[in-house]
Amino acid sequence: MSTMLILGGIMLFLAVALGAFGAHALKEKLNEAQQKTYQTGILYHLIHGLGLVLIGLYAGMSEHASLAVTAGWFIAAGIVLFSGSLYALSLTGMRKLGAITPLGGVAFLAGWILFIVAAAQG
DSSP states (O other), X not given: OHHHHHHHHHHHHHHHHHHHHHHHTSTTTSOHHHHHHHHHHHHHHHHHHHHHHXXXXXXXXXXXXXXXXXXXXXXXXXIIIIIHHHXXXXXXXXXXXXXXXHHHHHHHHHHHHHHXXXXXXX
């Protein structure tokens, strides 16, 4: 439980910091498409950081905490792969990095399915 809460807090901190960095330091450096890509990364980062906190809270009161924690690790991997690839894509312009983004999306989906199963069991 506490691992997911701490990880969620770290992810939320990073999302806010990266969002502020993007809004201020990158404002003049990225074109409109790159800014949109970067902001999509921030949005998913924030949403799934909150999801990690939710999963941590649920794990603390559930008999199926291990399944919920596994879901959290998938969500964390999704943040790194999905949002991370969008950050890198927008900053470097290397289109090949976009191939990583769907892997993060699959990790998000797997994490939420595992969370649904854990919640349905208990």
